[in-house]
Amino acid sequence: MTIDWSWIGDHTYDLTTLTVSHLQAALSAVLFGVLISLALAVVAHRIRPLRGFLLGISNVLFTIPSIAIFVLLLPVSGLTRTTTVIGLTVYTLVVLLRNTVEGLDSVPAKTREAAKAMGTRPLRTLLTVEFPLALPVIMAGVRIATVMSISLVSVATYIGDGGLGQLFTDGFQRNFPTPVIAGVVLTILLAVVADAALVAVQYVLTPWRRRRA
Amino acid sequence: MIQFDAVHKRFPNGTTAVHDLTLDMAEGGVTVLVGSSGCGKTTTLRMINRMVEPTSGTIRVGGKDVTRQDAAELRRSIGYVIQQAGLFPHRTVLDNIATVPLLLGHGRRKSRARAAELLETVGLSAEAGKRYPHQLSGGQQQRVGVARALAADPPVLLMDEPFGAVDPVVRAQLQDELIRLQQELSKTIVFVTHDIDEAVRLGDRIAIFRTGGHLVQCAAPTELLARPADDFVADFLGAERGLKLLSLKTLAAVPQGPAPEGGPWALVLDAANKPLHWASGDAELPVRPLRDDDSLLSALNESIASPTGLIARVDADGVLTGVSSRDDIHHHAGQAHTEARVAA
Numbered sequence: 001m002t003i004d005w006s007w008i009g010d011h012t013y014d015l016t017t018l019t020v021s022h023l024q025a026a027l028s029a030v031l032f033g034v035l036i037s038l039a040l041a042v043v044a045h046r047i048r049p050l051r052g053f054l055l056g057i058s059n060v061l062f063t064i065p066s067i068a069i070f071v072l073l074l075p076v077s078g079l080t081r082t083t084t085v086i087g088l089t090v091y092t093l094v095v096l097l098r099n100t101v102e103g104l105d106s107v108p109a110k111t112r113e114a115a116k117a118m119g120t121r122p123l124r125t126l127l128t129v130e131f132p133l134a135l136p137v138i139m140a141g142v143r144i145a146t147v148m149s150i151s152l153v154s155v156a157t158y159i160g161d162g163g164l165g166q167l168f169t170d171g172f173q174r175n176f177p178t179p180v181i182a183g184v185v186l187t188i189l190l191a192v193v194a195d196a197a198l199v200a201v202q203y204v205l206t207p208w209r210r211r212r213a
Numbered sequence: 214m215i216q217f218d219a220v221h222k223r224f225p226n227g228t229t230a231v232h233d234l235t236l237d238m239a240e241g242g243v244t245v246l247v248g249s250s251g252c253g254k255t256t257t258l259r260m261i262n263r264m265v266e267p268t269s270g271t272i273r274v275g276g277k278d279v280t281r282q283d284a285a286e287l288r289r290s291i292g293y294v295i296q297q298a299g300l301f302p303h304r305t306v307l308d309n310i311a312t313v314p315l316l317l318g319h320g321r322r323k324s325r326a327r328a329a330e331l332l333e334t335v336g337l338s339a340e341a342g343k344r345y346p347h348q349l350s351g352g353q354q355q356r357v358g359v360a361r362a363l364a365a366d367p368p369v370l371l372m373d374e375p376f377g378a379v380d381p382v383v384r385a386q387l388q389d390e391l392i393r394l395q396q397e398l399s400k401t402i403v404f405v406t407h408d409i410d411e412a413v414r415l416g417d418r419i420a421i422f423r424t425g426g427h428l429v430q431c432a433a434p435t436e437l438l439a440r441p442a443d444d445f446v447a448d449f450l451g452a453e454r455g456l457k458l459l460s461l462k463t464l465a466a467v468p469q470g471p472a473p474e475g476g477p478w479a480l481v482l483d484a485a486n487k488p489l490h491w492a493s494g495d496a497e498l499p500v501r502p503l504r505d506d507d508s509l510l511s512a513l514n515e516s517i518a519s520p521t522g523l524i525a526r527v528d529a530d531g532v533l534t535g536v537s538s539r540d541d542i543h544h545h546a547g548q549a550h551t552e553a554r555v556a557a
Contacts, residue, residue, distance in 0.1 A: 114299035117264055118312050118361075119289030132303045208303045208345040 004178040011179075015167075019186050022163025023194070025156065026149035028085045033092030033145055034138075040093075041100035042126065055098060062094035066155045074159070084156040091152060092145040099141025103134030136209065139202045143195055150191045154183075164190075214240035214401040215261060215369065220270030222256055222426065230256040231426035234270070238418075240368075241399040244431075245416035247406055247449070253426030254405045258371050261403060262291045274369060289313050292362030292370040292400070296377045298354040300346040306357050307332070307342035313365040324364075331360040336390060352383035356390070363398070372404045376411070388414055409450055413438070413457050421446050435461050439553035455550060459510035462549045464503055467512065467542055469526050469535030478520045486532045488525040502527040509549060512542045 008015070044051040064072075069087045077083040107130050115125045131138075154165025167183030170176075203210070215238040222231040231253040238244040246254035259265040260272055263284045272279045279287055300309050307328045314324035332342050335356040346354055355375060362370055376384045388411065395402065406412055412419045413434045420431040423445055430442040438458040441447040450457065472480050478493045480500065491498040501515050502525040515524045522539035 108302075110295070110297065110299045111301060113264075114293075114295060114301070117262060117288055117293040117295070117299075119285045119287070119316055120312075121285050124316075129301060129303075206303070208305075208347075 002177075003181055004176075007176075007178045008182055015182060015186065018164050018166060018183075019190065021161075022150070022153050022165075022187070023190055025081065025084050025088065025153045025161065025163055026146065026190075026194075029088030029092055029149045030096075030142060030146050032085065032089045033096045034142060036089070037093060037096035037100045037141075038131075040097055041104055044097070044101050045104040051101065055101065058093040058097045061090050064090075066091070066152060067158055070156060070159045079160045081161055083159055084153070084161040087156065088149050088152055092149060095141045095144045095148070096138075099144075100134065100138050103137035103141075104130055106137055107133045132206075135206055136202070139198065139205075143198050146194050146198060147191045150187060150194060154187070214238055214275060215244075215403065216271075216273045217257070218271045218273070220257075220260065220272060221268045222253070222260065222265065223268045229426050230265075231260070231267075234426070234428055236420060236428060236431060238401060238403060240401050242417040243395060243402040243404055243415055245404045245406060245412040245419045246422060247409060247412045247419060248422030249407060249424065249449075252422035252424050254407075254420075254422050255373055256426070257422075258373055258403055258405050261369070261371055262288045262293060264288075289316055289365060290367055290369075292365075292367040294355075294358045294362045294370070294372045294375040296374045297351070298346070298358035298375075300354055300357055300361070302346055304345075305342065306337075306344050306346065306349070309346065309357055310342075310360045310364050312361055313367075317365055327364060328360070331363055334363070334394070335360045350383075351379045352387060355379060355383075355387055359391070359394075363400075368401055370400045370402045372402060374405055374407070377406070377408075384411075391415060410457070413460065421449060435553050439550065456510055456513075458550060458553060459513060459546050460508045462509040462546075463505060464507050464509055464512045464526070464537075464542075465505040467509075467537045467545045469537045472523070472525075472533070472536045473521075476521065480521075480523075480525060480533075480536070482533060488527065488533055491520050493520070500525050502531065502533070504529065509542065509546050512537070513546060516542050 040054055044054045066087065069090060070083055073083045073086055077086060111129060111133065112125065115129045120129070153161075153163045154168060156162040157165035157169050164183040164187050167179040171178065171180035171183070217234045217236040220231060220234045221229070223229050234253075234257065246257055248254050256265055260267050261274065261279065263279055266280065274287075274291070300306075301312070304312075307325055310328035310331050311321075311324035314327055315321065319327070329339060329342060332339060337353060337356055337360070341349065341353065341357075346357065349357065355378075358375065362372075376387045379387065392415065404412075404415055416434055418431060419434055419437050421429045421437070423429050430437060430446050432440075435458060437446070438450060438454045438461070441450055441454070447454070478491045478498075481489045481492045483489050488500045488502045490500050498520050500519070501511075503512055503515060504527055512524055516522055516537075516539040519539075523536040524542070525536055526534045528534050
């Protein structure tokens with residue numbers, strides 16, 4: 001397997017476009033996943049009986065094969081980016097929802113109690129006390145969901161999307177390994193960079209967890 | 214200032230936490246609620262800021278029925294200190310203290326300035342303000358908890374076993390600090406503890422609760438120790454309640470005379486006439502000089518420890534003013550008891 005460097009040189013624009021598109025799909029899914037999870041996790045956390053139900057649903061959704069999900073969505077949103085993002089979002093929920101609920105659980109009862117006793121109303125407590133304290137656990141889920149989404153985007157090649165995944169079909173059809181290798185390397189690179197960026201974001205957002213020198 | 218009128222609290226599981234409580238807590242005074250666990254003392258405290266709602270009866274703070282006020286606004290107007298401080302781990306010490314002023318909409322700058330002021334009030338350095346709670350010792354955290362409760366200058370302070378989780382030495386320091394603060398601020402304080410010594414030390418009035426949420430006796434510490442209402446209270450106060458009473462009386466009235474010359478033990482002074490130790494030949498025993506505002510209990514204790522039965526009395530600067538004998542101390546201790554029992 002040799003790499004045709006001239007092909008790479010000729011296709012830098014395409015590779016860049018595909019990388020950006022790939023990242024966009026994955027990050028949109030994580031973003032929507034986080035928003036949906038935050039809302040559902042608050043419900044699951046406050047109303048105990050709903051907890052098992054919601055977590056169960058997110059598990060069941062996760063077991064649907066990825067290609068099947070895109071096919072099932074076709075009548076709704078067609079061969080579009082929307083279909084890709086919806087599909088990926090569904091998969092992020094299994095980690096994001098569970099971690100967000102666990103994150104909220106990890107907030108010490110004493111702290112929640114103190115917020116209430118100081119006269120903090122429930123919404124403000126949620127936004128300024130519970131979410132920040134749940135952040136480390138939530139972020140652990142976000143990191144997994146991000147890496148998972150970046151690797152899953154390629155599957156959407158079947159519906160004409162798929163970002164860097166298009167390089168795999170291209171290389172496979174022409175029996176030409178260079179695009180495949182480029183696609184794999186770029187996907188891994190994206191995942192590593194995204195993960196590092198999230199670690200940095202978490203560092204900035206949780207100053208209280210830094211150890212002092 | 215705080216009035217309980219026929220207050221009843223039954224929890225959904227059927228247990229009665231507070232039974233028909235009628236109690237007035239005076240403005241500017243420290244009311245300590247004591248009793249063993251499950252006696253309803255904490256529930257009583259928590260009903261004041263509506264962390265628990267009464268089943269029946271009314272609670273008024275400053276004449277206003279608490280259940281007719283917005284719960285969050287009521288809580289902002291009442292300081293609250295809990296065990297292990299309950300600080301927000303993700304906020305700096307300064308921002309923790311600024312919590313209530315911020316909720317009241319005082320703005321970040323003004324709230325932080327107020328918080329910085331309070332750091333000093335509770336005896337913490339300005340540098341501590343930049344730290345996070347987990348970087349402080351338990352005692353320091355507890356001080357921050359007190360500062361946070363004081364931030365909006367509330368007239369009422371609720372303290373739920375605030376010093377329960379720190380070691381005895383730090384606890385004594387925190388108690389001293391609270392006494393000093395209270396002399397300055399004259400808040401209406403409701404203090405929950407299961408430690409009767411803490412109650413005697415801090416309380417202007419002590420309310421003793423029995424399991425089932427019954428208030429057994431509410432009285433000033435001296436009265437309580439001199440005349441417990443029944444065997445339950447007497448047992449709760451413990452066998453040494455006579456000595457505890459002495460901890461509330463000062464040494465001031467005990468007569469003193471010049472240090473005796475001769476005898477096997479001599480009191481050695483330094484150049485400034487401050488007592489150093491007792492000496493007999495080569496042997497030395499430590500001396501703990503006492504001031505007029507020290508308690509009769511510590512005087513009794515020191516007179517037993519002293520090789521001559523004499524205690525060294527000093528002025529505010531530590532200069533010897535005279536000595537008092539074991540007999541005189543004992544006599545005054547007995548007299549203090551009789552007086553308290555007759556007066557009560």
